[in-house]
Amino acid sequence: MRMTFRWFGAGNDTISLAQIKQIPGVEGIVWSLHDMPAGEEWPMDRIIALRDEVLAAGFHIDVVESVNVHEDIKLGLPSRDRYIENYKRTIEKLAQVGVKVICYNFMPVFDWLRTELHKEMADGSTALFYEKSRIDNLDPMELVRQINANSELTMPGWEPERLAHLTSLFEAYRGVTEEHLWDNVKYFLDEIIPVAARCGIKMAIHPDDPPWPIFGLPRIMTGQASFRRFLALHDSPYNGITLCSGSLGANPDNDIIAMIHEFADRIPFAHIRNVNVYENGDFIETSHRTQDGTVDIAGIVQAYHDTGFTGYARPDHGRHLWGEVCRPGYGLYDRALGIMYLWGLWDAAVRTASLASGKEAAQ
Ligand code: DNO
Numbered sequence: 001m002r003m004t005f006r007w008f009g010a011g012n013d014t015i016s017l018a019q020i021k022q023i024p025g026v027e028g029i030v031w032s033l034h035d036m037p038a039g040e041e042w043p044m045d046r047i048i049a050l051r052d053e054v055l056a057a058g059f060h061i062d063v064v065e066s067v068n069v070h071e072d073i074k075l076g077l078p079s080r081d082r083y084i085e086n087y088k089r090t091i092e093k094l095a096q097v098g099v100k101v102i103c104y105n106f107m108p109v110f111d112w113l114r115t116e117l118h119k120e121m122a123d124g125s126t127a128l129f130y131e132k133s134r135i136d137n138l139d140p141m142e143l144v145r146q147i148n149a150n151s152e153l154t155m156p157g158w159e160p161e162r163l164a165h166l167t168s169l170f171e172a173y174r175g176v177t178e179e180h181l182w183d184n185v186k187y188f189l190d191e192i193i194p195v196a197a198r199c200g201i202k203m204a205i206h207p208d209d210p211p212w213p214i215f216g217l218p219r220i221m222t223g224q225a226s227f228r229r230f231l232a233l234h235d236s237p238y239n240g241i242t243l244c245s246g247s248l249g250a251n252p253d254n255d256i257i258a259m260i261h262e263f264a265d266r267i268p269f270a271h272i273r274n275v276n277v278y279e280n281g282d283f284i285e286t287s288h289r290t291q292d293g294t295v296d297i298a299g300i301v302q303a304y305h306d307t308g309f310t311g312y313a314r315p316d317h318g319r320h321l322w323g324e325v326c327r328p329g330y331g332l333y334d335r336a337l338g339i340m341y342l343w344g345l346w347d348a349a350v351r352t353a354s355l356a357s358g359k360e361a362a363q
């Protein structure tokens with residue numbers, strides 16, 4: 001397990017590379033050019049500047065999260081070819097600076113969606129929260145109307161740029177079914193996987209978060225069956241997944257340990273975090289500790305150990321602790337605690353296995 005930490009860039013993150021350096025065992029920074037609009041080719045000078053900054057701080061830059069996919073690609077519009085060409089050029093440029101894994105997602109319109117960014121927990125910390133009935137009963141167009149009338153009102157992830165296009169995006173997705181999305185993701189893979197393979201870059205799709213359709217928009221990367229179907233579209237080590245335990249764990253039917261065993265050789269990147277799912281389907285992002293949520297983080301780390309996982313891992317969203325002011329879900333403290341928990345589990349698994357094999361050898 002090669003530990004990494006997501007960083008949003010100087011001036012765009014409250015955390016410094018020097019602070020990350022003090023977290024034990026972090027070798028790499030998971031990075032992106034966060035201000036690049038989806039669909040545009042990344043400029044080489046900016047890639048190089050970021051590489052130099054991260055390398056100078058003593059980290060590798062092997063993992064990029066994310067190179068975002070333009071909506072026209074997900075919609076299957078004729079204009080997609082232009083954006084796919086740009087995507088290929090970006091893959092080639094990232095390969096030139098030594099990138100090994102690109103994380104991306106195929107979620108229409110929204111990336112992760114929550115109803116509250118700072119839900120207070122019993123211990124006074126705050127965390128990202130999803131109130132299922134609120135989303136289920138929400139007419140998104142009605143919300144857009146309300147937001148336009150009252151700019152104070154918004155939803156996490158509904159950035160002003162996105163909001164401006166929301167009405168037309170919802171229009172564009174009318175009639176787009178899950179099967180259309182499957183066709184469109186296949187078209188995308190047919191184009192990019194050969195380029196990624198030639199460049200030695202593993203593409204790693206992130207599951208949908210939450211892993212079910214929202215606002216009538218289709219979502220397809222939701223669980224074990226969909227990953228199986230996805231991986232079969234291109235049976236290549238360069239077509240892989242970012243196994244995110246928190247996103248998948250929002251649906252308690254998802255057996256993440258079984259997925260790690262089934263897809264072991266196709267997981268170049270692991271996001272490891274916990275969520276607590278309530279009876280009514282609401283969920284909150286808790287500490288990484290198994291006992292604090294409904295995802296068996298201890299079992300997951302054991303499964304990675306047992307399948308000989310040598311890929312990259314990172315803690316995912318954390319709580320906001322000790323008054324830290326930070327990007328929602330991306331503070332320093334809880335993710336650092338998360339890493340130490342993951343290392344504790346990992347080191348114990350390694351030790352237990354080596355003691356067991358020592359005993360075997362002695363027999
Ligand atoms: C949620 C996060 C995501 C992720 C993107 C990847 O679990 O890891 O926001 O960064 O979806 O494209």
Ligand code: MN
Nearest residue numbers: 244247271316
């Ligand atoms: Mn994730």
